[in-house]
Amino acid sequence: MRRLLFAIAGCVAVWGCVTVFGDFEDNLYRVEGNRLFMSGEINPHTPRSFMAMIDDHPEVTTVVLLDMPGSSDEVAVHDLGYFIRDNGLNTHLTPQSEIYSGAVDLFLAGTRRTMTCCGIVGVHDWADDDGDGSRFPKASQEHDANVAYTEDMLGSDAFYWFTLQAAPSDGIHEMTQAEIARFGLLTN
Secondary structure: OHHHHHHHHHHHHHHOOOEEEEEEOOEEEEEEOOEEEEEOOEOOOHHHHHHHHHHHOOOOOEEEEEEEOOEOOHHHHHHHHHHHHHOOOEEEEEEEEEEEOHHHHHHOOOOOEEEOOOOEEEEOOOEEOOEEHHHOOOOOHHHHHHHHHHHHHHOOOHHHHHHHHHOOOOOOEEOOHHHHHHOOOOOO
16 A cells, blocks of 8 residues: 555656645635636635635646636625736636636636636626616616726626626526627637
């Protein structure tokens, strides 16, 4: 058994296939080579735990979003998104990826945004205690932060306005490949 462990350790050292797991405040991270795999809901603690993983693993160039049901904190999504963009990190979706709501906004932050066929990208309107965000006029300040973020990430706010109409806040719209292309979610 001891020889097997040494053999595995030797293979990992030679091939550079280091995997690190971390579970921080409802987010699960795994590093494999230059990829950081991420799952869980984005919450107020996510930026701190994500930044700690990047500090510990400067070799990471791509964030792979896996099972991400959305977010409980819009500010955390924007903070993390700007961190990803400012650090030149890429984002990627696998065939098993399922990202919804705020996790889609996080995906937009990638310098390069790629997707392998069949990942799920789900969007909907946002809501506050009084109802859906689409009830506010376009010029309302309630849209300002989301419009600015979307413009910063995609160069246009068209995708933001699409999400408000795609499904109500208690529903979900799974985007088609044509919609993903139309709004420029992928860079390749």
